[in-house]
Amino acid sequence: IQDCFGRPIASAPDAWFDVVERYSNDCNKTLHRTTATTKCLNLGSYNYLGFAAADEYCTPRVIESLKKYSASTCSVRVDGGNTKLHTELEELVARFVGKPAAILFGMGYVTNSAIIPALVGKGSLIISDSLNHNSIVNGARGSGATVRVFQHNNPAHLEEVLREQIAGGQP
Template sequence: MITIPYLTAVSTYFSYGLIFAFGHLRDFFRRFLDWWLTSNLQGYAPICLGHEDFYIRRFYHRIQDCFERPISSAPDAWFDVVERYSNDNNKTLKRTTKTSRCLNLGSYNYLGFGSLDEYCTPRVIESLKNFSASTCSSRVDAGTTSVHAELEECVIRFVGKPAAVVFGMGYATNSAIIPVLIGKGGLII
C-alpha cells in the first residue's frame, strides 16, 4: 500500500483549509460590499444561491491553468502544449504562440493509437474504409462484424477456453456489462 508522507498530507490539508478560509472571508466582505453598495438589480432572481459556485469562484480559478490544456500536436507519448497567460487572476486564459514539449502522462491514449504510426495508421485507415467507425461501438448499436468474430476466435484459441467476448474501449463495459456476466466472488481475467 502506498502511503503519503505525514508532512505532505498535513501541508496539503493546511493549504486547502487556508484557501477555504480565505474564500469564506472574501465572500463575507463581498456580501458586505454588495449590501453597502446596493445595485440596480433589485427584483431579479440570483443566478446562484448561497455557496453553489463557491468552488468555482474561490478554488478553481486559482488553479484552472493546470487543467484543460490545449495541445497543438497529436496526443502521442510526447506532445506540444500551448502556453497561456492571464491578466485577470485566471478568470480568462489567453493563448500564446509558444508551445512546450511535454511527456503525455494524463491521456487515455495509453496504447498510442492516437498518434501517427508507420504500422498502425495505414491499417486503421483501411479498416475504416472497410468497416466504418461503428466497428468500435457496442454491438447493440452496430451489430457483430466479421472482425468481431475473428478476434473472439483468436482470443478463444489463445486462452484455451470454449468462448470469449470482446468489447471496444469504454462504452460502460466495466459498470454495465461485467456485472451481468459474473456474480459476487467471480473472477474475470
C-alpha cells in the same frame, strides 16, 4: 478552472505532447494563446497502445480500417453494433487461449460492470476490497448479490468478514 483543465495541445496525444502556452492579463479570466509550446509527459490519456501518434506501419492501416468499418458502431453489440471483426477477433483469442469461445469488451469498465451481473446474482455473495475500481463496485451492486466489503490490505478484516458470512449461512 480553464487554466488547469482546458489545456490546448499542438501535437498528437502521444506519450509526450506539446501544450500551447497561454498568458492572461486579468487573473486568468481570459487566456490568450501564444506560439510557444511546452513538451509535457502525457499522464491522462486512454492511448494505452500508442496508436494516437502517427506511425509508418499502423497509421495507413488505421485509416483503411476507418474507411471500411467507421470509427464506432455507435451501438452496443446486441443492438447491431457487432461487426465481422468482433467475431473474428473473439475466435482468434479463443483459439490462442485454447478455449471454445471468448468474449471481448471495448473497455475495462464495461468488462467488469457487465460481466459481474452475468456471473452472480441474487443469493450470491461478493466479498469486495474497499479500494476496488468503480467498475467492480458497480458490477457487484448491479448483480443483486449480497456485497460485503473488507478493508484494503487487511487480511484480518477479510477473515472477519468471511467468518461472519459463513456463520450467517453463506457457503
